[in-house]
Amino acid sequence: MLDGTLSTGANFTPGDAGESRWTQAEAEKIYNLPFNDLLYRAHTVHRAQFDPNAIQMSRLLSIKTGGCAEDCGYCSQSAHYPTGLKASKLMEVERVLAEARQAREGGATRYCMGAAWRSPKDRDMDAIVAMIGGVRALGMETCMTLGMLTPDQSARLAEAGLDYYNHNVDTSERFYGEIITTRSFADRLETLANVRDAGIKVCAGGILGMGETADDRISMLVTLANLPVPPESVPINMLIPIPGSKLADAAPVDPIDFVRTIALARILMPLSHVRLSAGRTDMSDETQALCFFAGANSIFVGETLLTADNPGEDHDAALFRRLGLKPMAPAARQDAAE
Numbered sequence: 650m651l652d653g654t655l656s657t658g659a660n661f662t663p664g665d666a667g668e669s670r671w672t673q674a675e676a677e678k679i680y681n682l683p684f685n686d687l688l689y690r691a692h693t694v695h696r697a698q699f700d701p702n703a704i705q706m707s708r709l710l711s712i713k714t715g716g717c718a719e720d721c722g723y724c725s726q727s728a729h730y731p732t733g734l735k736a737s738k739l740m741e742v743e744r745v746l747a748e749a750r751q752a753r754e755g756g757a758t759r760y761c762m763g764a765a766w767r768s769p770k771d772r773d774m775d776a777i778v779a780m781i782g783g784v785r786a787l788g789m790e791t792c793m794t795l796g797m798l799t800p801d802q803s804a805r806l807a808e809a810g811l812d813y814y815n816h817n818v819d820t821s822e823r824f825y826g827e828i829i830t831t832r833s834f835a836d837r838l839e840t841l842a843n844v845r846d847a848g849i850k851v852c853a854g855g856i857l858g859m860g861e862t863a864d865d866r867i868s869m870l871v872t873l874a875n876l877p878v879p880p881e882s883v884p885i886n887m888l889i890p891i892p893g894s895k896l897a898d899a900a901p902v903d904p905i906d907f908v909r910t911i912a913l914a915r916i917l918m919p920l921s922h923v924r925l926s927a928g929r930t931d932m933s934d935e936t937q938a939l940c941f942f943a944g945a946n947s948i949f950v951g952e953t954l955l956t957a958d959n960p961g962e963d964h965d966a967a968l969f970r971r972l973g974l975k976p977m978a979p980a981a982r983q984d985a986a987e
């Protein structure tokens with residue numbers, strides 16, 4: 650199984666009750682396979698589960714920007730660092746829905762809304778619920794990232810019809826304290842459990858390029874793969890160093906190591922959508938093409954992410970044409986109004 654010969658690795662499905670399914674040692678052996686063997690294996694797993702030429706397209710909107718109480722070392726929105734970002738209040742529901750309509754016209758099938766909070770306040774929940782209902786009525790899948798959630802808050806979002814909740818584990822448990830001190834790795838896992846228990850699909854991944862080792866990257870993916878149910882969506886970000894932040898001078902990631910990480914994510918979580926997230930502007934088309942071959946099948950579209958640059962629609966459309974890729978159809982939903 651670990652020698653690079655044909656093996657799908659698709660030996661479980663999300664929903665399997667879960668004894669630990671991957672060990673760090675197994676995952677390290679896969680990660681360190683000769684590159685061609687690793688890619689062949691990852692692509693084989695990918696092809697067994699997905700249309701290899703279909704890419705899920707999400708659009709991300711910052712609904713509340715900056716002034717965050719957390720000290721995430723990679724983030725432009727933390728109040729702990731002089732990043733120069735202007736903080737704003739929670740966006741009005743109507744404005745969010747107008748942006749969502751535009752995103753739908755641009756081909757996005759999932760709308761992700763992010764707020765720079767440690768956790769949502771009860772006074773904000775009515776507006777959040779209205780945003781979820783409004784975006785669902787447009788026929789799009791909904792995703793939110795609002796910080797830590799209690800079981801009650803998770804239940805309220807589930808009741809509103811939220812499809813996905815994003816909450817990244819960011820890195821390995823070992824390295825976590827080097828990057829964030831205002832919350833713990835265990836806090837992250839607790840929110841992920843609350844979201845899962847409420848019946849919301851989970852989006853959880855991490856960031857490469859923060860000074861972590863290959864073992865940290867592998868450990869992060871093993872943690873995600875060994876959750877009671879692996880996340881349906883796994884965003885893998887390449888750090889965009891933010892001037893003023895703690896990681897402003899972080900060294901860039903070797904693109905080959907980035908592709909290896911994507912391939913490992915695909916093998917460890919065969920049924921998950923693996924998303925190429927932040928950092929695509931600094932990636933060559935060839936690196937992105939290798940990532941798609943290795944099993945990435947989701948991207949963010951649009952000129953900006955929460956606060957960072959993203960390749961524009963024109964560039965993505967040209968890349969899709971060159972690679973023969975097509976947008977993935979949205980998951981069918983019977984209650985979509987239009």
Ligand code: SF4
Pocket residue numbers: 717718719720721724725726727728764765766767796
């Ligand atoms: S990553 Fe999220 S929680 Fe951390 S500082 Fe940025 S907005 Fe706040």
